[in-house]
Amino acid sequence: MPLSRAPQAFLGDGRLTVVSFDIDGTMEFGDPPGPIPVALAQAVADLGHVIGSGSDRTRADQSNLWAAHGVDVRFVGGKHHLPEVRERFPAERYVHIGDTDVDQHFARVADFEFFWSYQFDAD
Ligand SMILES: [Mg+2]
Numbered sequence: 132m133p134l135s136r137a138p139q140a141f142l143g144d145g146r147l148t149v150v151s152f153d154i155d156g157t158m159e160f161g162d163p164p165g166p167i168p169v170a171l172a173q174a175v176a177d178l179g180h181v182i183g184s185g186s187d188r189t190r191a192d193q194s195n196l197w198a199a200h201g202v203d204v205r206f207v208g209g210k211h212h213l214p215e216v217r218e219r220f221p222a223e224r225y226v227h228i229g230d231t232d233v234d235q236h237f238a239r240v241a242d243f244e245f246f247w248s249y250q251f252d253a254d
Pocket residue numbers: 153154155156157229230231
């Protein structure tokens with residue numbers, strides 16, 4: 132069960148949540164690879180939450196990566212686009228997961244909760 136690797140405050144109460152994943156250093160298919168398995172992102176989506184990525188990679192590259200791993204994401208964009216994600220998808224919570232201070236910065240600017248990718252590294 133991939134979500135068992137998530138920290139306790141992540142999706143704890145079932146509120147509709149938008150989850151933005153950084154890719155490099157965060158997702159297992161990033162460069163460098165991060166601790167978050169594709170299966171975890173898919174499990175979040177399967178619960179009805181809105182998932183996508185906020186990465187320094189181009190939108191096309193992000194879309195191709197998710198497609199290559201069989202995940203249907205609702206948005207891709209730069210970390211600085213998180214305010215637009217908030218406008219596009221009404222939800223009760225907004226979360227960004229990343230591995231750098233830059234991720235944390237843009238999460239704060241867009242009023243997203245922030246989780247470090249290493250918080251998902253339960254092994
Ligand atoms: Mg990163």
